[in-house]
Amino acid sequence: MKSTQILFTDVNSQTWVEEILLNAESHPEFSENPSWSIRKTQLHGGLSEGVDLIEVNNGALQLSILPTRGMGVWKGNCQGIPLEWQSPVKSPVNPAFVTLSERGGLGWLSGFNELICRCGLISNGPPGADSAGNPLESELTLHGRIANTPAHYVSVELDPADGGWLKISGKMEEGMLFGSHFLLESTLETRLGSAEFRIRDRVTNLGPEPTESELLYHINVGAPFLGEGSRFAMPFKEMAPRDPRAAEGVNEFETYLGPTPGYAEQAYYFLPVCDENGDSPALLTGKKGALGFLVNFKKASLPYFTLWKNTQSESGGYVTGLEPAISFPNFRGVEREQGRLKRVEPGGSYETEFQVSILNNSDSVDEVRQKITKLSEQGPSVVHETPHPRFS
């Protein structure tokens, strides 16, 4: 049996579907499992005016994908367990309302509320003036433009292989005359009935010059995975706190506080270790250990990992970030010095891949924990007590 392709958006061919519902009724041939659906709508009102929304339901897992916000994943739900955090920004923000250069280059935060959003493509990290690279792009703003770049192409594939896969693809371009020019092709895939989904991205340099790129996945998790006593675990070779503030908590990096008024964010930078398949597991577990949010990322494609702890008050945005990336979220100049920027040749590209799994019982959590322990024991896990010049 062959895959079915449904085109939602293609600016070139003037294709755009305002509303559509795909399910077992519209596509009975796709799968024997009748409980899946893909619903495409458009949001209206407030700062969400005009935001395209794709709600994917594989029967066990629901995910809300935002073509208008660079194919970010707004939030999800896995068999009743919310996959989200409570940002002060309540609903998806149309990039038309976001001015990245405002607020000292931190305007990006005014649209930030996703479970998964990408940071890149020309830069990631704090704002500032980077005199190297293209002068048109020297005024860097927080975390780059890609999360605020609407997809010009969106399609869905119903792939009957292996019980049935839902695959949602989008394409975004960052480019302009005299500037750099990147294409991001993104696919989110999930199997019917599964508590997992996978994201595979390819970034291609469409411009005429070799160009530096950065890309980080800001995977942001709140309750019920995050709470007082929650734990983080990942096998790693080396870790360093980003700054003195993070150094204060370096010995407790694996554990979380509850919502803490006045808490200032802490970030830890890791060199991960992977298993024999090349996967690095990063695991956030609730206090009781019966619930886990697992990010398995292909280390070859995402060699660096940042743990962002932001356990401030709930009303301020209680959240932690599990952030695999092709570099650390330092200022681009720092990453250039450290040789961590991706240099993409004209016509060249790079790919990334990771998978998110929701673990909803002690057995599955324990299994991953044991795997992480085992991987950790293969070599030393160096923890720098203070910021290290190779890291930040």
Added chain:
Amino acid sequence: MKSTQILFTDVNSQTWVEEILLNAESHPEFSENPSWSIRKTQLHGGLSEGVDLIEVNNGALQLSILPTRGMGVWKGNCQGIPLEWQSPVKSPVNPAFVTLSERGGLGWLSGFNELICRCGLISNGPPGADSAGNPLESELTLHGRIANTPAHYVSVELDPADGGWLKISGKMEEGMLFGSHFLLESTLETRLGSAEFRIRDRVTNLGPEPTESELLYHINVGAPFLGEGSRFAMPFKEMAPRDPRAAEGVNEFETYLGPTPGYAEQAYYFLPVCDENGDSPALLTGKKGALGFLVNFKKASLPYFTLWKNTQSESGGYVTGLEPAISFPNFRGVEREQGRLKRVEPGGSYETEFQVSILNNSDSVDEVRQKITKLSEQGPSVVHETPHPRFS
């Protein structure tokens, strides 16, 4: 009989009504008065593309409310008398086209044409860098963000009490991770057949920290209320010109010039006096005294008042502003020093209220004038001839 609630917009529940007409035909039970209507549409074309518009008609008074522009009141009409001014900006501007930080922080002006628009919520007044407060919010832009914040929730209530009231409510939020977080709940109410409407607002701090707030009502009136020989009257305890330019005209603050090429704006700051109900009346009357635009504001909620005189050429935007507020429209740092900023605790809120009445005959105008005179005679009305350090 019970009120009828009609929801126009709610991003959370994915509710949005593109077009609707409510009137005696759709809601015959509401009132015996058949001449009311509420019409919701969306504007298209130019800088108005995508602007939601609610046209309220109580049978005597029409008001055009702009959910997309923070529930501002674009313009009105009272039994044939236009309530408006002629801004160079001809139609409502979608905030997506406004960049507040442009033009030296004066980008707000590129969308300014309302009869009533709010200035706030974190600041009001001129742009500049305010190093106190949240660093994310230190690059203040003219008059803040609220007039360019679309409502994420809009509802209408048909309340049969007392002959029938039309009540239009909207909610806007200003907030982001690491930033302040305010909710503005706004209601505009008007009774069927009345030449009056009332605005009641509540501002709530949804964030985790005590936060400074400012809020000013920029109520802007042109012809036929404003013209050569028009007069302003308000009972006050103390008044000071904002700056040397205003001081030039301090002795003529109560009277208006006709359209005057090259006229530079003048602003006067007042400490109002209120009546036994707590209302302070601010009155603009035409030369003949048969027409009045009256703003009655609750002094306890809006303790400061600014008179803005901008009687430049008609093509430049001949207008005056009657501006009750919780502070003066000085730079935020000045207001902080003077202790006029509202400090709102987490979960705390403050409310404001004022009423606009259109007076269309000499008797009603005289009555208000006499009331103002009487209130003025209760104590001295100090006029500072020059700018005073307590005021600006």
Added chain:
Amino acid sequence: MKSTQILFTDVNSQTWVEEILLNAESHPEFSENPSWSIRKTQLHGGLSEGVDLIEVNNGALQLSILPTRGMGVWKGNCQGIPLEWQSPVKSPVNPAFVTLSERGGLGWLSGFNELICRCGLISNGPPGADSAGNPLESELTLHGRIANTPAHYVSVELDPADGGWLKISGKMEEGMLFGSHFLLESTLETRLGSAEFRIRDRVTNLGPEPTESELLYHINVGAPFLGEGSRFAMPFKEMAPRDPRAAEGVNEFETYLGPTPGYAEQAYYFLPVCDENGDSPALLTGKKGALGFLVNFKKASLPYFTLWKNTQSESGGYVTGLEPAISFPNFRGVEREQGRLKRVEPGGSYETEFQVSILNNSDSVDEVRQKITKLSEQGPSVVHETPHPRFS
């Protein structure tokens, strides 16, 4: 027989047509020629979300007009010959996504991909701080705002005169309180079956003060007109390279390189010569001389001309610009000093006019070449080898 007027957009009267097709079927009375059409749609997806598009087909020539982008001409096609260039920006960009002040004031480039776009109305040329003029408008951004100003009024006229003319008109305003206030009324006209179209614009100062204006037509052409060995020709009195980079190629200004990696743009400034009708012909021809892109501009209305050579790699945006204007695209301060700014009195206006003709055979190309040669021989054509202070 009378003209037929069809209104597409008028914000004032709340008129807007989302989709419409005008053709011989809908308007059989208009012309015996059945092969024309005018189709109005709205683009969706990516940065094109919400962009209005008018596709005009006169039977021989197709043009895509963008009301949302100041009535620019995105691209065209003449009997199979594409009229376009390959910008890194692939589809029309909604100005809601453009922040002109970003990227050091070069944000304009993030929406630049048109065959014809206007630069103006208060300024044209590079960004910078111009302390003269209105302080609200001293932070000049590249090429001004008009290409990113949506039309608030769009209408089509079917004029049966002379075999039938299609006329598409749009109005844009740039204005705000305390700022300058210009109205641009634009008309594009093409006769059925013709390989030509004409643009006629009028700029009116609606504000109360005399105001400086600039206006340049950025007419951008790629393959098949542009290629290695393509030639430019225009009769002129005087020419100077803009800068040392342009001076490097001043002796080869008439010829083009093929796509050249690393090529930096070159610009040449001309004082044109016109024929007895006041037309100045600027001609780009392919290597074989059988294809020509001819711009005939009314020299009295557009006294200056810039040739922009940007023959970089195809993926970077291989293109040349034929740019008639009311001034040179220097920084506004330079143009002021040279007395080239248009000063428009309140209520005053100026008009511009040019025509584009596609030549598709050697005879028609030769004819124009001979005309240019003849006009050139009427007097000296001074070429300054280096930048000249009167020019740049």
